[in-house]
Amino acid sequence: MKKLIILLVFNALLYQSYGQTNDSISKELTQALEQVYAQGHIIGFSVAVVNQDGIVFEKGLGYADRKKNIVYSENTIQNIASISKTFIGVALLKAQEMGKLHLDDPINDYLPFEVVNPHFSNIPITIRQLATHTSSIKDPTRYEKNGYVLKDKNGGGAKVNGNFHPPDEMMSQGVFLKNILDKDGPWYKKKNFLKKAPGTMFEYSNIAAGLAALVLENATGESFPEFTGKHILKPLGISDSGWSFNTVDFSKHSKLYANKDTELAFYQLVNYPDGGLITSAHDLGTYLTELISGYNGNGEILTNESYKKLFTPYLAAENFKERNDRVYNDEYNMGIFMGISAQGQIGHTGGDPGVATHMFFNTKTKIGKILMINTELEKDGIEEFIDIWKTLEDFENKL
Template sequence: MKNSTITLLLLITVALNVKAQKAEEKLHQKLDSIVKQGGLVGFGVSVFSTDDILYQKGYGYADKENDKPYTINTIQNIGSISKTFIGVSLMKAVELGLFSIDTPINDILPFQVVHAKHPEKQITIAHLATHTSGIYDTDKAYDMSYVLENPEEVEPDIYDRNTAKYMHELIKNKPMALGAFLKAYFTSEGSMYKKKNFLKTAPGEKYNYSNMGAALAAYCIEVASQKSFPEFTQEHIFSKIGIKNMGWSYDSIDEENHAKTYSDNGIALPKYSLNSYPDGGLRTSVFGLTKYAQEMINCYYGKGMVLTKEQCEEMMRAHLTKEHYRTKQEVKSNYGYFWERNRNNIIGHNGGDPGIVTLMYYYEDIKLGAIFFTNSNALDNPIASQLIQESWNAIRVYQKEKAQ
């Protein structure tokens, strides 16, 4: 009887291993076929649980001109996933007693931010964190945020028509300190200030996604802590988790491992940074972001190092009601403090900037998460967008097979 039990267990183990190998091989074949279509220069994927990596692999090129492969250690900017780090930092700042989540931002800032249409209503930290501040991001703010690292070397006309036009505008931009950039946008004497920088609705009334509001939240942390936002995140997040090659500038990471990013016509874009960098300028790898995501979900389950279970639950729970939304489409995705929380209990964020798309989501029902990075432009690029969707669909099929 004992031998029969051992034999049965061995057969079950072998069957499970074969099933796992088939699932992984199927995912690899699909992703390999996608990169061979040529619409994405390079990409990396990760599928993970709170304590294990189920699948991690890179495809295509980080630098196609030099045949440098895209790997799980390839570094790139991650776009708006960066905002989740503002959320974590806010919870840490509250824990440190620097302010509360309901503190009016004008009690913190060295300049006053007054809602142009509702000057009697104070904007709070919570309003910024849930995108209900009444702040509106103008095209001018977007355009002036991006700064080319070496503008004198850029040849705009080698790109497709739309990218070339955009590059001609970016060449004019100058780097600005975070506080100076925000002051220029939010104060009446600022070069970017207009009353239309604010919505008609008062703070707290309606949801409206705002990069400028996110950057302002990070600046509140800078002012209250008397540390730069990079210093604050290094001390309270990166070092705690033990992540290397994660930072807010080129000189804070191993630039040799940094991917080139590519335009719609497959030409490498110039290196750029962001004046409003906390809203989308973090640089890391698939491997590094996976460690971060695992830590934050472990915090959510009360097993992490950076935040307590209560802090993480508060940060990731849905704070908005249907009254906050303008359209039925918006209601599908709710917000915690800079973390998305949709009605199917999917937690995370995505990102998109010139030459990059990123996804980071944890599916609470199956207790598995996934990350996707690409160094290819998908903004108004239907071919790249379709290939990204196909990649994510393949990852989701793999997740569901592993969860069974």
């Protein structure tokens, strides 16, 4: 009994010491981030550091709205660009668990229009090829030219990029993809496809990602927002995130900035599953915690078998023209819409007008990091972004 009491006292002291140490490290990290933010090239950003047990640090700095002095917090929401694609991967594997589809099924089994590489018309494109960016589908100029639509007419007085279209030109994602990929579509061109057979060459494709979400909708009979809400967001207790402005609390949404002096008009993505998730560092941290848990065999929203498929590197050297082995290169190898670097980092990067994001976890330490900003990155802003990320790296193992 005496031994037990001593052990309990020791554990209590250890817990108190750890709590004080962790609190001290958090303060130190906050101060370091504030020093980086003082460079002044980014209006607002948020970060999170997580492990499989939860979020160990989260912080927002700067402004969600500089004119109104609204601070950017860990609960501020904004679109996160291509990190959104990882949700398509998780959703596809959930649908496979449910028997609604199989990753090696031809996509034309689930589409209302036919998609065929005209250079290899006898070779079907599969769902797995969409998910590993080996479908041979390229992003045409129409993706950028017609893919962004203003939230408000005339942009509400903020800067409007040249590719932003008025709200009345919004179309469904299905129509958008059909226009580009159906041989009778008005924007169809043979050069929208590689002169390489499906399954042979890596070609990062936003269009292919959107097509995978459309396949999922037709296979499950549910819209992509409904399916991901039911099988990903809700089970994880994520309530402040969504795929459109009308499904989130817009009062929590950050302004976006074309540069450090200019507000950018709010916009929507026609091909929204490829980059349109609106979320916060806190919600995304909850999601990343689940991914790390799934990697460790303790996930909640997918089976262990599905998580193994999610994180399996499917590509080889011959699938690439060239490969970059940078630590956070999410195109060195691919799981199911999950980027895998050459140095043990799994996750995704993202970039859209006024948005830059990083989300990765280390497969050895099982620690993950998130960074999301609300400012278009020019040269000095890129350096500040890198400095923020490096600061998180310096502290991640201490927390």
